[in-house]
Amino acid sequence: xxxxxxxxxxxxxxxxxxxxxxxxxxxxxxxxxxxxxxxxxxxxxxxxxxxxxxxxxxxxxxxxxxxxxxxxxxxxxxxxxxxxxxxxxxxxxxxxxxxxxxxxxxxxxxxxxxxxxx
Amino acid sequence: xxxxxxxxxxxxxxxxxxxxxxxxxxxxxxxxxxxxxxxxxxxxxxxxxxxxxxxxxxxxxxxxxxxxxxxxxxxxxxxxxxxxxxxxxxxxxxxxxxxxxxxxxxxxxx
Numbered sequence: 001x002x003x004x005x006x007x008x009x010x011x012x013x014x015x016x017x018x019x020x021x022x023x024x025x026x027x028x029x030x031x032x033x034x035x036x037x038x039x040x041x042x043x044x045x046x047x048x049x050x051x052x053x054x055x056x057x058x059x060x061x062x063x064x065x066x067x068x069x070x071x072x073x074x075x076x077x078x079x080x081x082x083x084x085x086x087x088x089x090x091x092x093x094x095x096x097x098x099x100x101x102x103x104x105x106x107x108x109x110x111x112x113x114x115x116x117x118x
Numbered sequence: 119x120x121x122x123x124x125x126x127x128x129x130x131x132x133x134x135x136x137x138x139x140x141x142x143x144x145x146x147x148x149x150x151x152x153x154x155x156x157x158x159x160x161x162x163x164x165x166x167x168x169x170x171x172x173x174x175x176x177x178x179x180x181x182x183x184x185x186x187x188x189x190x191x192x193x194x195x196x197x198x199x200x201x202x203x204x205x206x207x208x209x210x211x212x213x214x215x216x217x218x219x220x221x222x223x224x225x226x227x228x
Contacts, residue, residue, distance in 0.1 A: 035217075037164075037219075044121070044207065044219060044220070044221045044222040045156075045158075045164065045207050045209075045219045045222070046219065047209075047216065047217050047218065047219060059215065059216060061216060062214070062216075095163055095164075097163075097164075100166065100169060100175075101169075102151075102152050102154070102169050102170040102173075102211075103152045103154065103209070103210075103211040103217050104152075104154040104166055104169035104170070104209075105154070105156075105164075105166060106166050106169075106175060108163035108164060108165070109163065110163060111163055
């Protein structure tokens, strides 16, 4: 069965960076793109970007350009999302989700809480 | 890209039908048939309920249906059940080659 398993919760100081991992299993890793989405406490869902595990190409949300980097490791079927220059507004649950086509997201990771606080 | 517009909350009694609207522009909903709907229970990851405007993934109840007219998409839940109480988000592809989500709608089953 398709599974996306994310790394554990993180607490970071303002200005620091965080790198969240998402390990895929149950399907051919390079056959589906992976989205990253985040959700601030009590707020809605925000799209962050997408990575193609096959060639590594990415598209990022304009709002996060310059601060976000998505990478992949085909040897371990994992994708990574790194966010730099963290501020309190980046406190959120970060999700990876498999692209299903038609720009839908059919399988989601369990989420990773990133807390930015001094 | 501005978020799609959803009502903050809707409610209904068990057995009734409700509809959640999602309004965008010709640059997103109106321009593509790439509208998705997600259900999210508290503390859980979102779950795909509808894709490509009106298609249900395998395993999703046929009580859930989607449609689109112009720049507005809709999610209808018929035969409302207590377990349907959750937050619902719409999403659409946009002319920016990226997706955008709605602000979310809290469904309360009375």
